[in-house]
Amino acid sequence: MQMEAMKAQYAWYVRNCARSAEAAALQGILMQQLLQLDDTVVPNGGCDCPACLEEVAGEKFKGKTPRQRLQRLHRMLERCAAAPASDECFEQNTLFARDEFALDEVDLEILLLTLRYERNPRLERLADGVAHVMKNGPRAAAVLIGAETRTVLDRLKPGGPLIDQGIVALEEDESAQNGLAGRGGRLRLSPPLRRIMHRPFSSREEWANAIIGTALTTPLDWEDFEHLGAERDFAARLLHGATRGHAEGLNLLLHGPVGTGKTEFCKALARRAGCTLWSIGEKDQEGGEPSRGERLAGLRLAQRLLKGRANAVLLFDEAEDILARPGGFTERHRDESKVFVNRIMESNRVPVLWTCNDVEHIHAAVLRRMTLALEVKTPNRSVRERIWRRVLKSENLAITDEVIGELAARYEAPPAVAATAARATALAGGGAAEIEQAMVGVLRVLGVGPSAVDRNRSLFDLALINCDSDLDGLVEQLAAPGVPTNWSLCIHGAPGTGKSQYARYLADRLGMEVMQQRASDLLSKWVGDSEKQIAGAFATARRQRAMLIIDEADSLLLDRRDALRSWEVSQVNEMLTWMESHPMPFVCTTNLMDRLDQASLRRFTLKLRFNALSREQAARAFERFFGIPAPYHLPEGLTPGDFATVRRKRELFRSPDPARLMGWLKEEAEAKGTVSRPIGFHVRQGDGP
Numbered sequence: 001m002q003m004e005a006m007k008a009q010y011a012w013y014v015r016n017c018a019r020s021a022e023a024a025a026l027q028g029i030l031m032q033q034l035l036q037l038d039d040t041v042v043p044n045g046g047c048d049c050p051a052c053l054e055e056v057a058g059e060k061f062k063g064k065t066p067r068q069r070l071q072r073l074h075r076m077l078e079r080c081a082a083a084p085a086s087d088e089c090f091e092q093n094t095l096f097a098r099d100e101f102a103l104d105e106v107d108l109e110i111l112l113l114t115l116r117y118e119r120n121p122r123l124e125r126l127a128d129g130v131a132h133v134m135k136n137g138p139r140a141a142a143v144l145i146g147a148e149t150r151t152v153l154d155r156l157k158p159g160g161p162l163i164d165q166g167i168v169a170l171e172e173d174e175s176a177q178n179g180l181a182g183r184g185g186r187l188r189l190s191p192p193l194r195r196i197m198h199r200p201f202s203s204r205e206e207w208a209n210a211i212i213g214t215a216l217t218t219p220l221d222w223e224d225f226e227h228l229g230a231e232r233d234f235a236a237r238l239l240h241g242a243t244r245g246h247a248e249g250l251n252l253l254l255h256g257p258v259g260t261g262k263t264e265f266c267k268a269l270a271r272r273a274g275c276t277l278w279s280i281g282e283k284d285q286e287g288g289e290p291s292r293g294e295r296l297a298g299l300r301l302a303q304r305l306l307k308g309r310a311n312a313v314l315l316f317d318e319a320e321d322i323l324a325r326p327g328g329f330t331e332r333h334r335d336e337s338k339v340f341v342n343r344i345m346e347s348n349r350v351p352v353l354w355t356c357n358d359v360e361h362i363h364a365a366v367l368r369r370m371t372l373a374l375e376v377k378t379p380n381r382s383v384r385e386r387i388w389r390r391v392l393k394s395e396n397l398a399i400t401d402e403v404i405g406e407l408a409a410r411y412e413a414p415p416a417v418a419a420t421a422a423r424a425t426a427l428a429g430g431g432a433a434e435i436e437q438a439m440v441g442v443l444r445v446l447g448v449g450p451s452a453v454d455r456n457r458s459l460f461d462l463a464l465i466n467c468d469s470d471l472d473g474l475v476e477q478l479a480a481p482g483v484p485t486n487w488s489l490c491i492h493g494a495p496g497t498g499k500s501q502y503a504r505y506l507a508d509r510l511g512m513e514v515m516q517q518r519a520s521d522l523l524s525k526w527v528g529d530s531e532k533q534i535a536g537a538f539a540t541a542r543r544q545r546a547m548l549i550i551d552e553a554d555s556l557l558l559d560r561r562d563a564l565r566s567w568e569v570s571q572v573n574e575m576l577t578w579m580e581s582h583p584m585p586f587v588c589t590t591n592l593m594d595r596l597d598q599a600s601l602r603r604f605t606l607k608l609r610f611n612a613l614s615r616e617q618a619a620r621a622f623e624r625f626f627g628i629p630a631p632y633h634l635p636e637g638l639t640p641g642d643f644a645t646v647r648r649k650r651e652l653f654r655s656p657d658p659a660r661l662m663g664w665l666k667e668e669a670e671a672k673g674t675v676s677r678p679i680g681f682h683v684r685q686g687d688g689p
Contacts, residue, residue: 002086002087002088005085005086005087006086006116006119006120006122006123007122009086009116009120009123010120010122010123010126013113013123013126013127013144013145014030014033014126015146016143016144016145016146017029017030017033017126017130017143017144018030019146020142020143020146022133022134022143025133025134026129026130026133026143029126029129029130029133032129033126088119088198089197089198089199089200089201090115090119090197090198091112092200092201093196093197093198093199093201093207094108094111094112094115094197096201096204096207096208097111097167097193099204100204100207100208100304100305101161101165101167101304102161103161103162106145106147106151106152106155107155107161107162107167109145109147110141110145110152110155110156110162110168110187111162111167111168111189113127113141113144113145113181113187114168114181114182114187114188114189115189115197115198117180117181117182117185118181118182119198124179124182126144127140127144127179127180127181128179128180130143130144130180131179131180131185131186136186137156137170137171137180137185137186137187138152138153138155138156138157138170138187139152139153140180140186141156141180141187156168156170156187157170158343163297163300164300165300165301165303165304166190166193166296166297166298166299166300166301166302166303166304167189167190167193167297167301168187168188168189168190168297169187169188169189169190169291169293169294169296169297170186170187170188170293171185171186171187171188171291171293188291188293188294188297190294190297190298190300190301191290191294191297191298192211192212192213192280192298192301192302193211193301195211196210196211208305211301211302211305212278212302212305212306213278213279215276215277215278216266216267216270216277216278216279216315217267217271218264218267218268218271219390219394220261220264220265220267220268220387220390220415221268222268222271222272223383223386224261224268224379224383224386224387224415225261225265225268225379225383226383227377227379227380227383227513227544228265228374228376228543228544229542229543229544229545230543231372231374231543232265232269232374234372235252235269235372235374236269236272236273237273238250238252238371238372239252239269239270239273239275239313239351240273240274240275242351242371243273243274243275243310243311243312243313243351244311246349247351248346248347248348248349249345249346249347249348249369249371250348250351250352250371251345251348251351251352251354251369251370251371252351252352252353252354252370252371252372252373252374253354253355253356253359253367253370253372253373253374254266254353254354254355254356254374254376255355255356255357255358255359255373255374255375255376256357256375256376256377257357257377257378257414257446258357258414258446259414259415259416259417259446260376260377260378260379260414260415261376261379261414261415261416262317262355262376263315263317263355264415264416265376266315266353266355267315269353270313270315270353273311273313274311275311275312275313275351276309276311276312276313277313277314277315277353278302278306278312278313278314278315279314279315279316279317280295280298280299280301280302280314280315280316292321292322295316295321295322296322296341296344299314299316299322299344299352300344302314302350303348303349303350306350307349307350312350313350313351313352313353314350314351314352314353315352315353315355316352316353316354316355317355318355318356318357319354319355319356320356320357320358320361320362322341323341323354323356323362323363323366324356324361324362324363341366342365342366342369345366345369345370346369354370359373375540375543377540378412378413378414379414379415380513380515380544380546381408381409381513381514382408382513384407384408384412384413384418385404385405385408387415387418388404388407388408388418388422389404391415391418391419391422392404392422394419394422395422395423395425395426396426397422397425397426397431397435399431399432399435403432407432407435407436411436411439411440411443413439413443414446417439417442417443417446418439420438420442421435421438421439421442422435424438425438460498460501460505461620461621461624462502462505463617463620464498464613464617464620464621464624464640465497465498465502465610465640466497466610466611466612466613466614466617467608467609467610467611468609469608471502471608474606475505475506475509475510478506478510478585479509479510485583485584485585486582486583486584486585487585487586487605487606488579488582488585488586488587488588488603488604488605488606489503489506489585489586489587489588489604489605489606489607489608490553490587490588490589490590490593490596490601490604490606490607490608491503491587491588491589491590491607491608491609491610492589492590492591492592492593492607492608492609492610493591493609493610493611494591494610494611494612494639494672495591495639495641496639496640496641496642496644496645497610497611497612497639497640497641498610498639498640498641499551499589499610500516500549500551500589501640502608502610503547503549503587503589504516504549506547506585506587507547507549507585510547510585512545512546512547512585513544513545513546513547514546514547514549515537515540515541515544515546515547515548515549516549516550516551517537517548517549517550517551518550518551518552519550519551519552519553519554519555519556520552520555521533522534522537522550522556523555523556530556530571530574531570531571531574534556534571534574534575534578535574535578537550538578538582538586541582541584541586542582542583542584545584546584547584547585547586547587548582548584548585548586548587549587549588549589550586550587550588550589551589552589552590552591553588553589553590553596554590554591554592554593554595554596556571556572556575557572557575557576557588557590557596557597557600558572558595558596558597559595559596559597559598560572560597560599572597572600575600576597576599576600576603579600579603579604580603588604593609612636612637612638612639613638613639613640615633615634615636618630618634618638619634621638621640621643622634622643622661622665624643625643625644625646625647626647626650626658626661628658630658630662631658631659631662632662634662634665635665635666635669635670636669637669637672638665638668638669642665642668642669643665645668646661646664646665646668649664650664
């Protein structure tokens, strides 16, 4: 029965071609169909390959003119008044689609054509031949289904029901396509729809559930994204209010570097807002990467299917290929594409969470239609520790809290990288060392290096800071209840005096996360980029409620009177503007206080000068770093940084000799010019490794 129905369907499409206004242009194709349909030429079971058809037809139609052959074809097609339904699953599923999407008869026939095309080889050859002659997919479809060309063109353009609801995607570059329909054709079913149309379903509800798939969940907690600050909570309230109020045109943009957890945050956000999240446009029917048109079609399809469901939200991951400026199109296609995306964003009835790695190439017209844009960066240290504990536990890896703390402090690993490193370590049967091996290479290609963590943090001693101010008392004052947080501090002094260590100590005592930057991290060779990165650092610190520490700040706050280029002035102006308005604690360290712009000095709430160690402090430092008393008086001008350097040298050469340690410290002091060196040669016993 199915084969008979397929042949009758094929004959109906031939009849439509023969009766169309384009029949003259299709005469060659119609002649071939006569041979296919005439059972007296090709009896049941006969070969219908072109070579055999021509051989048999040469005898059967000898002496017959083309006109006579066409007349015979028309007589044969008189009985093909309609295309009977076959018993295949898709025939029933198209009725579900008709009811779900409120399709009329023309829409339904276009949908049936695309599905029958894939199941009926004769129809496929006919349709491809017509499309080749017509040079246009919609026009070919109109001929095949026997509809007015204008009507079909209206159905297959932006604004038409098939395109707007995401049922069919029309390939924009038709010249690159050979077939009419199917995965590589001019007319393409939306991938979510195409995946299920040839499967049996007992009801329309079951059919619709198969299209939208399974709702997304995440093992992460809301607290794992606390580093996103107040914007995180605002996004949850916004999404909750939009779904409860059935607001249209709600779009949230989540952007940030690869692996920072944008997708997982979307899942946690939906759960926090009491919503159900579905993902769309991730793969085509074969599990491969869908085209841009297919992804857009999937978005529209999901919008239609979910608009009646309470608290539904859509996730459109890796959205650059949809939101970014199109490339490789003609200007007409570029403009049409932008307008189409804009219209989708303005009219969507189901809120959409868009994620992308880079917003630089997204058109401003798209960005301004976002209800909220939230940058997702690598979690801060405390959150990273919590994530490490979770992923290590999930892989049954027994790692000490001390090692977890070191991993979180040294590597700004995004959640996805941490999870992958833990899994690789578990598979390899490794431990802490293997975690680093698995992670470092991935972080390197992502452009993330290990953080400059102070190896001597555990050796920090406030008593080894030589400053005229009461440093511990200052901490107590700043940590007191009700004290404003919009203060700034400049710590200046010779290298190694403990400026950065004290800033981190201050943050620890205040219970704040540290966001530490070197001036070189913020400087760029491109005009305007330095200002952008300065603004980004202050904005991130404000969002994360972290203490921003900028080392080598003299490079960013050079006296403008000495500036030679305009960008040097604008760079200082940017810093001054943010220092004036930043609501969180901000610390600068510098070795060159005399080079700072005078206006910057006025903007620092507090200024501290750190000096080299006194003799008593130097003796204390010797015992603190080396565990033994100093054998005799130490040279002047030493700093905690000098002791840290000698300590690393001792570990390198494995030398516990106090005299050698004293010699190395003297060399450090001489290198800075704080100790005069005698003229001539001086040989000391035991020098060298």
